[in-house]
Amino acid sequence: MKNDELDGRTPQTTTDVYITPGVFKDNNNNPVDYFTFDTTTGKITIKPHTPNGTYSFSYTICKKGTSECADPAQVTIKLEAVEAVDDDYSATPVNTVGGAKIIGNVLDNDRYQGGPAIDHKDRVVVSRHSGDDRIEIKSTGEVIVPQGMPAGTYELTYQLCLKESSNTCDTAKITVVVFEDKPLVIHNGISADGDGHNDSFIIEGIELYPDNNLKIFNRWGVLVYEKDGYRNDTEPFDGHSNGRATINASSKLPQGTYYYILDYKDTTGKLQQEKGWLYLKY
Known part of the structure; x- marks a missing residue:
C-alpha cells in the first residue's frame, strides 16, 4: 500500500x-x-x-x-531465479584425436538470483535438453567432447534448474565445432602493395592451432617480427617490424628474403615446428 x-x-x-x-x-x-x-x-x-x-x-x-x-x-x-545464457564455442574449434576434451562450463555465463551461477554449484543443476548424445553435458556444467568425434558443427540445448525445484528452469543453446587434423599450408610470397592480394604472410589452417609462436628473421639472423597466437586476420606480418631487436616498431622492412620459424602445439598437445623462407616485395 x-x-x-x-x-x-x-x-x-x-x-x-x-x-x-x-x-x-x-x-x-x-x-x-x-x-x-x-x-x-x-x-x-x-x-x-x-x-x-x-x-x-x-x-x-x-x-x-x-x-x-x-x-x-x-x-x-x-x-528470474535462474537464467541460462547461450554458449558459443565455435571460435575455439576442438579436435579429439588425442582424447576427450572439456571445452568449457556453461555455468560461466549463467546467472543465479542475479549473480554468477558458477559460484552457486550447490544450488543449481544442469541437464541435457536436446542435441547429439555423444557430447556430454555434466550436471555441474562441464561440456565434454568425446575422443574421435567426427568433424562438424553441433548445436545442443541444456536446462539450468534450481536443485530444490525441477519447475524453476531456463534453457539455452550450446554451439560446438569439431575439426579434423589438417596440414598447414604456408604461403611464402608477400606482395605488400595494398591491392588486397597476398598483402600479408598467410598460414592456412593456423586458426586450428591457436597455441603457436611465429618468429621472422632477416638474412643476417636479426629477429624482426614475433607473435604469439599468430592469426591471418589479426595483426598479420605485412612487411613491418613489431619492434624486435634493433628495429623500431612499425618500421617498414626492406624488400627481400626472410626466414620464419613457427612453433605450435598440435591437437594432441605435442610441440611441432615449421621453418622456411618467405619473400617480401612491395
Whole structure:
C-alpha cells in the first residue's frame, strides 16, 4: 500500500480501508497458485519452487463503511531465479584425436538470483535438453567432447534448474565445432602493395592451432617480427617490424628474403615446428 492513495493520502494500515484482491495470473493469463496476498498488510509472498516467468495481479482499496474505492491497481512480478545464457564455442574449434576434451562450463555465463551461477554449484543443476548424445553435458556444467568425434558443427540445448525445484528452469543453446587434423599450408610470397592480394604472410589452417609462436628473421639472423597466437586476420606480418631487436616498431622492412620459424602445439598437445623462407616485395 506504500504507493496507493485514497482521499489524497496513502493509507498506512487497514484500520480505515479494506483490500479486495484479484487473481494471480501467468503471462498467458492463466490463474496460478504460486503467491499469497495478505489483505491486512498488502504483502505478497512467493511460494517455494515458483517457476521463472512474469506474473500479474490486481487489487482494489476501498474505504470501510462506504462504496468509495481507489482505481484498481496492477502488480507485475518478474521472477528470474535462474537464467541460462547461450554458449558459443565455435571460435575455439576442438579436435579429439588425442582424447576427450572439456571445452568449457556453461555455468560461466549463467546467472543465479542475479549473480554468477558458477559460484552457486550447490544450488543449481544442469541437464541435457536436446542435441547429439555423444557430447556430454555434466550436471555441474562441464561440456565434454568425446575422443574421435567426427568433424562438424553441433548445436545442443541444456536446462539450468534450481536443485530444490525441477519447475524453476531456463534453457539455452550450446554451439560446438569439431575439426579434423589438417596440414598447414604456408604461403611464402608477400606482395605488400595494398591491392588486397597476398598483402600479408598467410598460414592456412593456423586458426586450428591457436597455441603457436611465429618468429621472422632477416638474412643476417636479426629477429624482426614475433607473435604469439599468430592469426591471418589479426595483426598479420605485412612487411613491418613489431619492434624486435634493433628495429623500431612499425618500421617498414626492406624488400627481400626472410626466414620464419613457427612453433605450435598440435591437437594432441605435442610441440611441432615449421621453418622456411618467405619473400617480401612491395
